[in-house]
Amino acid sequence: MSQLRDAWIEIDHDALAANVATLRARIAPGVGLCGVVKANAYGHGAVACARTILEAGATMLAVITVDEAMELRVAGITPPILLLHEPAPQRISEILEHGITPTVFTRPTLAALDAVASRPVRAHLKIDTGLNRLGVPFRELEAFIEGPLASARNISIIGAFTHFAFADELANPVIDQQLARFGDALETLKRAGIEPELRHAANSAATLSRPDAHFDMVRPGVALYGLSPGPKVPNTDALRPVLSLKARVAQVKRVQPGDGVSYAHRWVAQRETTVATLPLGYADGWARALTNNARVLIDGVAHDAIGTVTMDSFAVDCGDMDVTVGEEAVLIGTQGDATLTADELAERLGTINYEVVTRLAARLPRERRS
Numbered sequence: 001m002s003q004l005r006d007a008w009i010e011i012d013h014d015a016l017a018a019n020v021a022t023l024r025a026r027i028a029p030g031v032g033l034c035g036v037v038k039a040n041a042y043g044h045g046a047v048a049c050a051r052t053i054l055e056a057g058a059t060m061l062a063v064i065t066v067d068e069a070m071e072l073r074v075a076g077i078t079p080p081i082l083l084l085h086e087p088a089p090q091r092i093s094e095i096l097e098h099g100i101t102p103t104v105f106t107r108p109t110l111a112a113l114d115a116v117a118s119r120p121v122r123a124h125l126k127i128d129t130g131l132n133r134l135g136v137p138f139r140e141l142e143a144f145i146e147g148p149l150a151s152a153r154n155i156s157i158i159g160a161f162t163h164f165a166f167a168d169e170l171a172n173p174v175i176d177q178q179l180a181r182f183g184d185a186l187e188t189l190k191r192a193g194i195e196p197e198l199r200h201a202a203n204s205a206a207t208l209s210r211p212d213a214h215f216d217m218v219r220p221g222v223a224l225y226g227l228s229p230g231p232k233v234p235n236t237d238a239l240r241p242v243l244s245l246k247a248r249v250a251q252v253k254r255v256q257p258g259d260g261v262s263y264a265h266r267w268v269a270q271r272e273t274t275v276a277t278l279p280l281g282y283a284d285g286w287a288r289a290l291t292n293n294a295r296v297l298i299d300g301v302a303h304d305a306i307g308t309v310t311m312d313s314f315a316v317d318c319g320d321m322d323v324t325v326g327e328e329a330v331l332i333g334t335q336g337d338a339t340l341t342a343d344e345l346a347e348r349l350g351t352i353n354y355e356v357v358t359r360l361a362a363r364l365p366r367e368r369r370s
């Protein structure tokens with residue numbers, strides 16, 4: 001139970017380590033595992049999760065921003081950290097100083113990196129094979145190699161990667177097309193004398209289901225945290241959810257028929273009932289769209305969340321159950337025999353489990369359950 005706040009997140013580090021082991025069991029010996037801990041480890045808490053993921057055998061970590069990488073370095077985490085996006089030119093000396101591995105895919109970043117580097121910088125090249133988001137477009141790779149890359153004398157391309165357009169549907173023919181284009185890109189690099197030792201492509205879904213996409217390293221994110229990349233992805237049964245969201249009941253009151261609860265009285269009692277107020281709201285990442293549309297476990301039983309979710313609180317209809325102030329409520333996770341999942345919330349919100357956990361706010365303390 002939290003000592004710090006009346007609403008908190010619990011992180012099961014045993015489950016996290018077990019998920020790394022489950023993913024490692026799917027890759028060949030010698031294939032690396034890069035643990036993606038971007039966005040505060042998908043809301044799970046970057047530093048503590050990064051440590052567990054590394055202890056469980058990850059060979060590298062990946063983040064998006066320089067700030068995310070620096071948070072890990074400042075915490076004393078020394079293994080390789082890959083930036084999946086290009087750094088701002090103003091941050092280049094900082095990443096070189098802290099041994100953070102940059103990704104490159106545009107001429108200005110390559111030139112800035114080359115200018116700042118006093119010795120060869122080991123970088124990864126991001127190749128866009130069909131997501132059409134970030135990376136050197138595969139059709140322009142040859143020109144990129146002959147132009148910007150050839151003139152960047154201080155850059156050593158030790159990694160080459162691509163990212164799939166599908167995270168949940170790995171049988172999609174687009175994946176095969178992207179793999180073929182990535183293979184061609186690696187051939188093009190080779191003809192130019194560039195043979196990166198770390199070729200990588202696989203997100204969680206491909207780690208679980210496409211060994212032909214594993215290359216030298218896999219790059220899972222969501223599956224580390226025990227969440228399925230999508231309903232159609234196979235081999236997710238052994239994954240164990242890592243995160244629980246909990247709160248202590250802040251107040252209990254009896255309401256009468258006709259009484260409205262919370263802003264705009266979007267819920268009105270039809271009968272006499274007990275209402276418990278929980279001290280977290282949309283500022284904590286409990287979406288306002290969950291107004292009259294969620295369940296909460298108290299005493300091992302699922303109750304309806306009622307009324308408008310406000311910035312800092314919302315209510316639960318407990319019927320005639322005995323509820324006491326300070327009692328533990330579970331919003332994501334297990335209590336007794338009942339479990340509420342991030343997937344259920346995602347379904348209610350019309351989104352994916354990734355977003356549900358990632359939007360949980362920094363003001364919720366992350367605590368270690370094991």
Ligand SMILES: *Cc1c(COP(=O)(O)O)cnc(C)c1O
Pocket residue numbers: 036038084163167202203204205219220221222223229
């Ligand atoms: C986020 C991300 C991943 C991890 O994706 P999951 O679907 O969470 O496994 C891998 N690679 C890149 C480039 C990413 O941005």
